[in-house]
Amino acid sequence: MSEEIILIGLHNALRYLGQITGETTTEDMLTRIFSTFCIGK
Secondary structure, eight states: OOHHHHHHHHHHHHHHHHHHHTSSOOHHHHHHHHHHSOTTO
């Protein structure tokens, strides 16, 4: 396997791990959370 492919996989894994742990957020993830839970009403 080429190093580039391995690095892409590692980058994606770290990004998803960051989303799970709360270190990073994405608009899509926030939209899902706020559409599921009625926060502030």
